[in-house]
Amino acid sequence: MSLSALSMALYSAIPQGIIWGIMALGVYLSFRLLNIADMSCEGTFASGAAISAILMVNHGFNPYLTLIFSILIGFIGGMITGIMHTKFKIPAILAGILTQLGLYSINLHIMGASNVPLLRIDTVFNTFAALTGLDNTTSTIIVGLGFAMIVVALIYAFFGTEIGSAIRATGCNPSMAKAQGIDTDNMIIIGLGLSNALIALSGALVSQSQGYADVKIGQGAIVIGLAAIIIGEVLLSAVFKRGNFVAKFSFVFLGSIFYRIIVSLVLQMGLNTDDLKLFSAILVMIALATPAYLEHQRTRSAYNASLKGDHHA
Amino acid sequence: MLRIEHLSKTFNGHTINERKALNDINLTLNDGDFVTVIGGNGAGKSTLLNMIAGVYPMDSGKIILDDIDISLMPQSKRARYIGRVFQDPMMGTAADMQIEENLALARRRGSKRGLAWEVSEAERQQYRQLLRSLDLHLEDRLTQQVGLLSGGQRQALTLLMATLIKPSLLLLDEHTAALDPKTAAKVLELTESLVKTHHLTTLMITHNMKDAIRLGNRLIMMHEGRIIFEADGPTKSNLTVEALLEKFESASGQQLSNDRMLLV
Ligand SMILES: Nc1ncnc2c1ncn2[C@@H]1O[C@H](COP(=O)(O)OP(=O)(O)OP(=O)(O)O)[C@@H](O)[C@H]1O
Ligand SMILES: [Mg+2]
Numbered sequence: 001m002s003l004s005a006l007s008m009a010l011y012s013a014i015p016q017g018i019i020w021g022i023m024a025l026g027v028y029l030s031f032r033l034l035n036i037a038d039m040s041c042e043g044t045f046a047s048g049a050a051i052s053a054i055l056m057v058n059h060g061f062n063p064y065l066t067l068i069f070s071i072l073i074g075f076i077g078g079m080i081t082g083i084m085h086t087k088f089k090i091p092a093i094l095a096g097i098l099t100q101l102g103l104y105s106i107n108l109h110i111m112g113a114s115n116v117p118l119l120r121i122d123t124v125f126n127t128f129a130a131l132t133g134l135d136n137t138t139s140t141i142i143v144g145l146g147f148a149m150i151v152v153a154l155i156y157a158f159f160g161t162e163i164g165s166a167i168r169a170t171g172c173n174p175s176m177a178k179a180q181g182i183d184t185d186n187m188i189i190i191g192l193g194l195s196n197a198l199i200a201l202s203g204a205l206v207s208q209s210q211g212y213a214d215v216k217i218g219q220g221a222i223v224i225g226l227a228a229i230i231i232g233e234v235l236l237s238a239v240f241k242r243g244n245f246v247a248k249f250s251f252v253f254l255g256s257i258f259y260r261i262i263v264s265l266v267l268q269m270g271l272n273t274d275d276l277k278l279f280s281a282i283l284v285m286i287a288l289a290t291p292a293y294l295e296h297q298r299t300r301s302a303y304n305a306s307l308k309g310d311h312h313a
Numbered sequence: 314m315l316r317i318e319h320l321s322k323t324f325n326g327h328t329i330n331e332r333k334a335l336n337d338i339n340l341t342l343n344d345g346d347f348v349t350v351i352g353g354n355g356a357g358k359s360t361l362l363n364m365i366a367g368v369y370p371m372d373s374g375k376i377i378l379d380d381i382d383i384s385l386m387p388q389s390k391r392a393r394y395i396g397r398v399f400q401d402p403m404m405g406t407a408a409d410m411q412i413e414e415n416l417a418l419a420r421r422r423g424s425k426r427g428l429a430w431e432v433s434e435a436e437r438q439q440y441r442q443l444l445r446s447l448d449l450h451l452e453d454r455l456t457q458q459v460g461l462l463s464g465g466q467r468q469a470l471t472l473l474m475a476t477l478i479k480p481s482l483l484l485l486d487e488h489t490a491a492l493d494p495k496t497a498a499k500v501l502e503l504t505e506s507l508v509k510t511h512h513l514t515t516l517m518i519t520h521n522m523k524d525a526i527r528l529g530n531r532l533i534m535m536h537e538g539r540i541i542f543e544a545d546g547p548t549k550s551n552l553t554v555e556a557l558l559e560k561f562e563s564a565s566g567q568q569l570s571n572d573r574m575l576l577v
Contacts, residue, residue, distance in 0.1 A: 162417075162426035165410075169418050172407040179366070179405065180474070181392035181422040242458075 006268060013264040015140035017257030018148055019205040020224060024232075024256045025151065025249060026074075026198030027225030033159075034171040034191045036085070039096030041199045041225065043103030044077040045218030048200025050110040053213035056121050063124045067204050074200025075193040077103060082189030107215050114215045123208035140209050147205065151198060152249045158194075159245060167191045199225075223280050228256035230287040315342040315365070315482055315514065320374035321538075322357075322364055334360040336538035338374070342482070342514050347529030350518045351557070353571045356535040358518045359400075362484045365516070367391040379481050393423030396475030396513075398468065398488040405471030408460035412451060412470065415459050416440045419474035443473060447503065465496035469503055476507050483508065485517040490573050501528075520573040522554045536565045 023045060030038040048070035055061040055069060077099055084095035108114060129139035158164045169177040170187040177184050199221070207213040232255025236243050243251065266279060322335040334357045342348060350358050364371055365378075367388035376384050383391050399405050406415050417432045417440075437455060444452040447469050451462075459467060468488055475483060485504065489497035501524065508515050519525050525532055532549045534542035534557070541564040544552060561569040 158428075160431055161428045162421060162431050163428060165414055165418060165431040166421075166426050168410060168414075169407045172409045173404070175399070175404050176407050177418075178368075178388045179392055179397045180418045181389050182418070182426070183387075183389040 009264045009268055010261055012137050013260035014257055015137055015144050015209065016206075017228075017260035018141065018144035018253060019202060019209060020260070021148060021202075021228060021253035021256035022151055022205065023199045023202035023221060024225040024228035025155065025252050026195045026202065027222060028229050028249070028252050029155070029195040029198070030078075030192055031226065031229065032171075033168055034188060034195075036092045036171075036188070036192070037096070037222070038078070038081060038192055038195060039093055039222060040077055040081040040099035040103070040192070040196055041096075042218040042221045043100035043107070044074040044196040044200045045203035045206075045221045046107045046213075046215055047073045047077060047103050047110070048203030049207035049213040049217050050107045050116070050215070051200075052204035053116040053118060053207055054111055056123075057116055057118065063122055063127065063208060067124075067201055070200045070204035071197045074203075075197040077200070078192035078194070078196030079189050081196070082185075082192035085192075086185035086188050104215065111213060111215065115212060116214075117212045118208065119211075123211075124205070125209050144205070144209075147201075148253055151201075152246065152253075155194075155198075155249060156245050163187075163190070220277050220280060223277075223284050224256075224259065227259045227280060227284045227287065228252055230284065231255035231258045231262075234287075314344055314377075314379060315340070315516075316375075316377040317341070317365070318375040318377075320361075320364060320376065321372045322360055322369065323372055326372075333538050335364065338538070338540060340533070340540065342516065344514055345512050346531055347508055347513075347515045348517070348531040348533060349525040349529045350516060350533050350535060351520075351522065351525045352535035353567075353569050353574075357538040358535050359486055360538075361535070362397075362486050362516065362518065365482070366395055366397055366484060394481040396422075396478075396480035396483045398471045398475050398483075398485050400487040400490050402464035402467040402471070402491055405474070406459045406467050408458065410459060411456045412444075412459055412462075413437060413440055413455040415470065416443075416474060416477065419477045422478050443477075447473065463496075465492050465500060468492060468500050472500065472503055472507060476511055476513065479511050479513070481514065483513045483515040483517075485515065487518050487520050487573070490520050520571060521575040522557055523575070526550070526552045526554070526557070534561060534564070536561070536567075541565055 023041070027038070027041060030036045051073050052063070052066040052070045055066040056063055081095045081099045084090045084098060085092045090098070125136065125140045125143050128143050129136055132139065134142070159168060166177065166182045167187045167190060169180065169182060170184045170191070174184050177187070203218060207217060229252055232251035232253070235254055235258065236247060236251040240247055263276065267273065267276070271279060317338055317340045320335055320338040324330070324332045324334055338361060350361070352358050363369055365376060367383070367386060371384060374384070375382065378394055383394070397405070407418070413432050417436060420436065440455060441452045444455070449466050449469055451466060451470070459470065462470065472488070488504070489500050492500060504517075505528065507513065515529070517529065526549065530549070531545040532543070532552070533540050542560045558569055
């Protein structure tokens with residue numbers, strides 16, 4: 001493999017990392033702020049893609065305008081998971097799987113097929129490329145960064161408001177939140193809605209950038225999101241001792257870009273694309289298992305050290 | 314005023330783990346009453362407070378607070394009227410959030426939360442002043458994570474949060490049990506002063522018999538989900554630990570046993 005081919009592959013990993021990063025930020029809201037592993041994301045990601053694609057292809061909508069509908073459908077999907085979980089006491093993982101399963105059929109209905117190509121359709125990316133004369137990858141990076149920055153700013157501002165703060169308290173300490181009069185059920189419903197709104201927005205952007213929407217486009221999304229979050233956190237802890245939320249959110253995007261770079265590297269090194277999901281699963285498993293393993297090691301070495309101490313005494 | 318009528322609660326009903334935690338409790342607190350609650354392990358003290366706060370649905374009975382029947386009100390709605398401090402210092406605050414954010418959450422207890430900024434500059438001044446009065450050197454640490462505070466600091470902060478909006482009822486569940494004696498004394502002192510300045514109606518579970526006698530104007534003793542002894546006024550202030558233990562034995566036919574109980 002030539003060096004230029006490698007650098008091309010790495011460069012094209014960046015725009016993918018940015019627009020999938022919006023999805024990862026959505027997963028961050030549910031997984032880190034609400035402490036819920038929300039499986040609905042695979043469905044809402046595809047819903048966002050489906051509705052955006054069909055509105056452009058069949059109804060001639062402006063590509064930017066379709067994103068509002070994507071955000072809306074994602075929000076509703078997340079709220080449904082939240083309602084199942086809080087009002088009907090269905091375990092969060094199962095509630096997410098139910099939403100995801102239901103959305104699979106709904107997405108097929110929306111698209112009328114399992115795949116909708118965006119042939120000769122204006123997207124937020126190619127219109128920008130046409131306007132500026134920049135190549136596809138660079139346009140996607142610039143437009144993607146624009147969306148990323150708006151999303152980070154809005155989400156950051158939201159979590160500084162009374163409701164945003166109440167959502168954080170709900171995830172951090174539900175008994176405290178309830179004692180302070182916070183309706184934790186509603187906060188979880190809104191929080192999951194918001195999380196999936198971002199995920200659906202990301203789905204729409206991803207479909208617009210790759211030129212088609214597919215009912216399976218969200219497969220493995222939660223794992224990709226988690227990988228981005230964890231890589232981002234490792235990078236963050238290497239740079240700051242304690243980052244504020246802007247840093248935390250931004251590093252989710254950085255994690256997402258790094259994840260794409262790792263993926264494109266292992267593909268360049270000859271990993272079969274069929275094995276990519278296995279690779280991602282193992283990567284996330286190792287990352288999630290590491291804290292527990294380190295803790296175990298610490299306990300062990302502390303115990304061994306104390307034995308040595310006794311021996312000398 | 315708090316009125317509890319025929320309150321009962323059984324956990325895990327109709328299973329082998331069935332526990333009758335509260336058995337026909339009747340209790341009235343007048344405004345400004347400061348009632349200490351003592352009893353052995355599993356007597357139902359925490360359950361009583363949890364039922365008042367709405368943590369669990371009740372089996373039967375009625376709870377009326379300030380002439381409002383709160384029996385069926387969800388916990389988050391009741392919180393408007395009730396301030397709480399728990400035994401576990403971790404329970405009352407959000408560890409990952411800043412001191413001022415925790416206070417701001419408490420300041421909005423009972424009011425609608427919208428899209429206004431969580432912490433305004435005016436509030437910040439107020440919090441700084443309040444924290445200064447605690448004398449724990451927290452006034453310059455407003456933006457620090459609460460998780461960095463000691464247990465005592467967290468309990469003091471939780472007390473402040475519970476009383477930031479004056480509650481109709483303050484519920485304290487062994488809120489000094491997890492603290493070292495010196496810190497416990499300090500938190501208790503703060504409790505007394507807050508109750509006094511705000512004239513708070515208070516229900517305080519304690520594991521310390523002396524505190525139970527010394528503090529407040531009334532005392533109740535619980536055993537197996539019932540109130541087995543009550544004292545108020547001079548009768549209460551003239552009690553001794555020995556007399557209390559005797560009362561317990563004669564009313565329950567058992568020795569008082571509580572693994573956290575302090576008799577001296
Ligand atoms: N959530 C619950 N589920 C099942 N049983 C419970 C629950 N909470 C309390 N109980 C049971 O109810 C009884 C009363 O418990 P409670 O915690 O009210 O006692 P307590 O007087 O506070 O005791 P302690 O001094 O040990 O704190 C106990 O038998 C306890 O096991
Ligand atoms: Mg208890």
